[in-house]
Amino acid sequence: MSAPHSREPAAGGTPRAMTPAERRRAPDPRAAADWTARQTAETNLRALVGRAYPRVRGMFREPSWLFFEIFLPFLGTSAYVLVYRALRAPEAYVGFVVLGGALSAFWLNVVWSMAGQLYWEKSQGNLELYFAAPMSLMSVLLGMAAGGLAMSSTRAVAVLAISALVYAVPFHVAQWWLVAAVFALTLTALYGLGMMLASLFLLWGREAWHLTNVMVEPVYFVSGLNFPVGRLGAVGIAAIATIPFAVGLDAMRQLAFPGSGLLTGTPTPEAEALILVAMTVLFSVAAHWSMGVIERMARSRGSLSIRWQ
Amino acid sequence: MSPTPPDGAPLPPAIEVAALRRTYDVKPRPVVALDGVDLEVAPGEFFGLLGPNGAGKTTLIKILTTLLLPSAGTARIFGFDVATDTRRIRRIMNMVAGGEQSGYGILTVREQLWMFSQFYGLGTREGWRRVDALVEAVGLGEQRLQRVSTLSTGQRQKMNMARGLLNDPWILFLDEPTLGLDVSAARSIREQVLAWKAEIPGRTVLLTTHYMAEADELCERIAIVDRGRILAIGTPAELKRRVQRDSIFRLAVDRLDGGPAALARLPGVVSAALASDHAPDAQHVAVNLVLREDAALGGVVTALARMGSQIRSLGKSEPTLEDVFVALVGRGLADEADDTAPLPPSEADDDLAAAHAPSHDAEAGR
Ligand SMILES: Nc1ncnc2c1ncn2[C@@H]1O[C@H](COP(=O)(O)OP(=O)(O)OP(=O)(O)O)[C@@H](O)[C@H]1O
Ligand SMILES: [Mg+2]
Numbered sequence: 001m002s003a004p005h006s007r008e009p010a011a012g013g014t015p016r017a018m019t020p021a022e023r024r025r026a027p028d029p030r031a032a033a034d035w036t037a038r039q040t041a042e043t044n045l046r047a048l049v050g051r052a053y054p055r056v057r058g059m060f061r062e063p064s065w066l067f068f069e070i071f072l073p074f075l076g077t078s079a080y081v082l083v084y085r086a087l088r089a090p091e092a093y094v095g096f097v098v099l100g101g102a103l104s105a106f107w108l109n110v111v112w113s114m115a116g117q118l119y120w121e122k123s124q125g126n127l128e129l130y131f132a133a134p135m136s137l138m139s140v141l142l143g144m145a146a147g148g149l150a151m152s153s154t155r156a157v158a159v160l161a162i163s164a165l166v167y168a169v170p171f172h173v174a175q176w177w178l179v180a181a182v183f184a185l186t187l188t189a190l191y192g193l194g195m196m197l198a199s200l201f202l203l204w205g206r207e208a209w210h211l212t213n214v215m216v217e218p219v220y221f222v223s224g225l226n227f228p229v230g231r232l233g234a235v236g237i238a239a240i241a242t243i244p245f246a247v248g249l250d251a252m253r254q255l256a257f258p259g260s261g262l263l264t265g266t267p268t269p270e271a272e273a274l275i276l277v278a279m280t281v282l283f284s285v286a287a288h289w290s291m292g293v294i295e296r297m298a299r300s301r302g303s304l305s306i307r308w309q
Numbered sequence: 310m311s312p313t314p315p316d317g318a319p320l321p322p323a324i325e326v327a328a329l330r331r332t333y334d335v336k337p338r339p340v341v342a343l344d345g346v347d348l349e350v351a352p353g354e355f356f357g358l359l360g361p362n363g364a365g366k367t368t369l370i371k372i373l374t375t376l377l378l379p380s381a382g383t384a385r386i387f388g389f390d391v392a393t394d395t396r397r398i399r400r401i402m403n404m405v406a407g408g409e410q411s412g413y414g415i416l417t418v419r420e421q422l423w424m425f426s427q428f429y430g431l432g433t434r435e436g437w438r439r440v441d442a443l444v445e446a447v448g449l450g451e452q453r454l455q456r457v458s459t460l461s462t463g464q465r466q467k468m469n470m471a472r473g474l475l476n477d478p479w480i481l482f483l484d485e486p487t488l489g490l491d492v493s494a495a496r497s498i499r500e501q502v503l504a505w506k507a508e509i510p511g512r513t514v515l516l517t518t519h520y521m522a523e524a525d526e527l528c529e530r531i532a533i534v535d536r537g538r539i540l541a542i543g544t545p546a547e548l549k550r551r552v553q554r555d556s557i558f559r560l561a562v563d564r565l566d567g568g569p570a571a572l573a574r575l576p577g578v579v580s581a582a583l584a585s586d587h588a589p590d591a592q593h594v595a596v597n598l599v600l601r602e603d604a605a606l607g608g609v610v611t612a613l614a615r616m617g618s619q620i621r622s623l624g625k626s627e628p629t630l631e632d633v634f635v636a637l638v639g640r641g642l643a644d645e646a647d648d649t650a651p652l653p654p655s656e657a658d659d660d661l662a663a664a665h666a667p668s669h670d671a672e673a674g675r
Pocket of ligand 2: 366367
């Protein structure tokens with residue numbers, strides 16, 4: 001052993017001990033490792049805010065996204081509005097299209113941004129740091145969702161407001177509280193799905209990217225982005241049972257344009273709200289579960305990072 | 310033997326690794342990255358891992374930071390098992406790697422560090438305070454409002470270093486933290502780590518590096534690793550004493566056909582390796598020579614003349630870690646790590662051969 005106060009470490013394989021003076025001053029690291037439930041919860045909440053932060057910052061810092069995210073979808077919606085008007089379709093169709101255009105912001109955000117996010121974080125080297133930090137990975141996922149939500153909400157509100165003004169859309173909302181509830185549930189179901197996709201994409205790697213292509217145009221079609229989904233018959237019902245975007249959109253349309261008699265063949269908004277609740281629970285549990293599986297797999301395979309020095 | 314605090318409860322080692330193995334299931338055949346590692350690091354130590362590419366240093370760090378599971382054996386951080394007690398370990402450790410590109414380019418240095426501070430549960434304002442203090446401490450005051458994407462390599466690494474200190478870890482893992490940095494940036498990082506560590510006794514650092522001088526300057530003890538095994542552990546002084554009785558020369562020649570291997574084969578030569586500070590475009594070839602005795606130099610000079618090499622300079626010198634490394638690993642860090650490298654000269658040298666067996670370490674170190 002080394003002399004008590006010398007800086008010269010002990011010999012060979014024996015670790016150099018702290019000097020007695022140092023030992024007296026040194027707190028026990030094990031105490032710092034024991035956290036109360038409150039400390040853990042607080043850290044998870046802070047981590048959520050921390051992860052949402054770059055999204056929100058970026059939103060203000062690079063406002064060019066406004067053009068792509070608002071003007072382009074507005075053009076897409078406008079095309080359908082003009083077609084329906086030219087065909088002298090019932091005016092409610094214009095409302096359907098505008099609502100679809102607004103809500104599609106969230107779907108795009110989930111598919112393009114959320115789903116590939118963890119995979120991207122892995123290639124950046126962030127994922128390892130997330131795992132190595134003391135927060136739950138679910139906080140990171142929720143933070144990503146919250147950040148994405150802030151951005152997509154801006155887009156959705158803008159598209160909705162501009163289109164409603166330009167095309168004088170006649171909304172007749174009677175059950176405001178139900179509209180609010182359905183909207184909130186649509187978002188929880190959508191972002192629950194986003195979190196699940198994020199972990200699955202991480203699991204499958206690059207092959208999963210093909211999925212994103214499948215998840216935009218085809219999903220738009222079966223969800224009735226620009227027409228009532230009930231028109232699709234069995235396909236529409238299947239979409240309502242599986243795709244949060246389809247259910248949410250149909251329920252919102254029923255609530256915003258009641259009595260138009262054009263929305264037939266789908267469950268009531270109340271029933272659809274329940275479907276959204278079930279989806280939220282299912283997707284969130286699946287996301288949580290797959291994060292656990294991913295962590296175990298990655299730790300045993302050594303696949304938490306691509307860059308490995 | 311682990312140190313015991315005055316209150317009687319024994320403080321476990323900061324790192325305790327026993328019979329640790331790790332293999333990767335890759336094609337065409339599995340890679341054994343760690344092949345039976347035993348290691349103990351005391352709280353408060355600055356410990357270094359020195360080894361050639363692929364030695365298993367990063368693998369060991371990943372296991373200790375709970376990012377990778379051992380295939381066999383155990384590893385504990387302050388008594389917590391890396392396989393099962395991940396939560397606790399993550400609360401008291403942090404890690405920084407060289408060339409790390411973490412974070413989001415759109416954020417400023419300050420914002421990015423604040424974001425990371427939130428992952429460790431620092432309060433909102435406490436986070437900003439800590440970030441501002443660290444930004445100053447690592448010397449990024451001028452860049453604090455600059456976007457992360459615009460930082461130079463050195464600035465970026467200073468920021469990464471600040472990130473690693475955000476939560477005041479009890480144990481800090483540094484994987485080649487000065488990789489690719491210029492002399493002054495590297496020095497600034499080293500000083501930063503030393504200053505931070507000195508603030509509170511018990512803060513422990515595990516460092517991997519390819520820079521021998523860095524290991525020599527920073528580390529209280531060093532383990533030399535190769536092919537997943539620890540070849541020797543000791544203080545830099547102890548390690549150097551292993552080659553003390555040999556004669557060590559620094560040689561510069563205008564050219565060297567056949568490389569250092571041509572010299573290593575000569576009688577009386579323990580090892581010959583390119584100096585690690587050797588620049589490939591230099592006007593000469595710098596070689597570190599370890600000879601069994603000074604008399605063997607005559608043979609080397611004759612051989613050089615026969616090979617048509619002009620000696621530019623030749624001088625006797627004190628052993629450095631580099632010489633120890635070459636003697637143990639069988640090649641220098643600047644040499645190609647391929648099969649054409651000379652056989653480990655230690656096979657011709659009983660004392661050093663003994664050092665190859667980790668179990669003989671304690672004695673060999675004395
Ligand atoms: N994720 C992985 N999958 C497969 N093999 C791996 C993986 N990571 C490391 N290896 C292999 O394990 C061995 C040890 O690698 P490791 O990265 O631990 O070495 P190192 O000492 O850090 O090297 P370097 O000095 O180059 O950073 C190497 O042969 C490497 O190819
Ligand atoms: Mg490495």
